[in-house]
Amino acid sequence: MSSVASVPGTSRGPVTDLLTGGGRARRITWYVVGALVLVSLVRVISGEAALTSSSTMSAALLLAVPIGLAALGGLFSERAGVVNIGLDGMMILGTWGAGFAGYQWGWGAAVLGGLLFGALGGLLHALATVTFGVDHVVSGVAINILAAGLVRFLSELLYSDNPAGGGVTQSPPLSSNPPELSLPVLSSGPDLLGDLERQHWFLVSDLAGVLRGVTSGVGVLTILAVLLVPASYLLLWRTAFGLRLRSCGENPAAADSLGVPVYRMKYIAVIISGALSGLGGVFLVFIAGIYRENQTNGRGFIGLAALIFGNWRPGGLAAGAGLFGFADALQLRSRTAVVALLLLVAVLLAAVAVWQGVRRRAVQAVLAAAFAGAALTGFLMIEELPPGIVSFTPHLTTLLVLSLASQRLRMPKADGLVYRRGEH
Structure with a gap:
């Protein structure tokens, strides 16, 4: 593997990693502290306790997970050099697969069904782009259109006269939901965090609200989804497999000359991308307890925006997903808090x-x-925004964040390019 490390843009020395890793951790810590102080200040000035309430934070975590999973799916695909505009279509396939398996065999089958259907969408995208050389954007758009039509056809076929319920736009309810738990110390015993939150003190109450929201009644699968972020970082940046995969997105010709199976790595990456997007769709089904048509509501595209905002890095896309999840949760909790x-x-x-x-x-x-x-x-001047504008808050946040972050982006060098052995 020493020869593969020479591929441009794919590896750094251990000393450099150590130095930059420590500096990056300190910088991220300061960013988090600064953001919390700023939001706390806005909460005090506006008087909108919903900005940092535990209920808002709990909803934000729940709504950020599907976006984050779609963004993680895009990370694997685009780091291997395949642009994945079809994330939303793969999420749609995941929602239908979860709904179909979940009402018959429970939440465990729903997870497997969503993963399988999303992975099939990824396989189709890989077949079109890697094998047949179809333009990546065209293939992704086609998958989004195909997925919407396919799930409608399957619903009409299987749910129209189903004795368990359902119809052409929804499945029967899930037969079971995944278990929930509360993290020890912070959320067990006396409600210390709740008492601090209700005091409405500057910063202290806000911190208590955040901690209470993300540690109480958290689903087991939500915790596993959050752990996928550091796991993806370790896999892509700390293993030989990850180095090979990223080399395909930076310089596939050089990687091929060094013995990396470029086509196979691209297939693996795009299939993983589809499976993760499908898992994001599974979470949407768990939130509602049922599959519904158009359940993703464009969250796959917001996940793509989170990926771009995060500069194609796991930590950055997690921050982007958290931001969009917070905006989504806030507009559901309070129309007046959106004004803040x-x-x-x-x-x-x-x-x-x-x-x-x-x-x-x-x-x-x-x-x-x-x-x-x-x-x-x-x-x-504004006391309360109209409902239509309030519901559009996550999308407005997406546009604003991308416009502010566009100056520092650096995508993989070969992202979106059709690779053919011997032509480069």
Whole structure:
């Protein structure tokens, strides 16, 4: 494997990893602390306790998991050089597979059914892009369209006259749900975190609300899904398999010349991508207790946005999924609390304006300052947003975050390129 490490952009030395890893951990810690302080300050100024309440955080974790799983699926595929626009279609297949297996054999079968159907979608995408050289975007769009039509056909075929219930747009209810648990110490015994949260103290109550929300009544599968983030990092950046897979997305010709089975690695990566996206669909079925048509509501595309926001790294995409999950949970919990997000946006844009001014980018600084002023004006003038705008909050957050993060992105060099042995 020493020869494969020479592929450009795929490996670093152990000393460099150690030094940059420590610095990155400190930087992430400061980012988390800064974000919590900022949100706590906005909560105090606006008086909207829902911003950091335990119920909001619990819902945010639950809603972030499907987005994060779709983003993880995109990570495997795109690190191997295959653009996966079909994440939403694979999630749709996963929801139907989970609904079909879950109402007959329970939640364990629902997990397997969602994984299998999502993996089949990934296999189809790999067959089109890797073997037949179809444009990756075209294949992904086709899978999204095909998945929506296929699940409707299967529902009409199997659910229309089903004695267990269901219909052309939904399955019968699941026969069982996965177990839940609360983490020890923080969520057992006296409700210390709940008492602190109800005091509404600056930062302390907010921290208590966050911890209470993410440690109480958490599903076993949710914990496993969260653990998939560090597991994916270790697999892709700390194993020979991961090095080979990433080399296919950086320089497949060089990897091929060093003995890496490029076609096989791409197939494996895209099938894993489909399975993870299907697992994201499984979580949506568990949340509702039933499969419904259009259940993903574009979350596969939001997962793709989280992947891009995270710069094709596991930690970054987890942060993006958490952000979008928080926006989704907040609009479900409180319409007035969404208005408080305008104050948060105003502060962030003001910081961007200052940063761009320091870097002597006058146009960007003026635009950021103007939008910051508009957001602050909206916060001061608006009491409650219309329901249509509130429900669109996660998508608006997606657009805003991507526009702010677009300057620092670095995708895999061979991502989206059709590779043919001997042509490069």
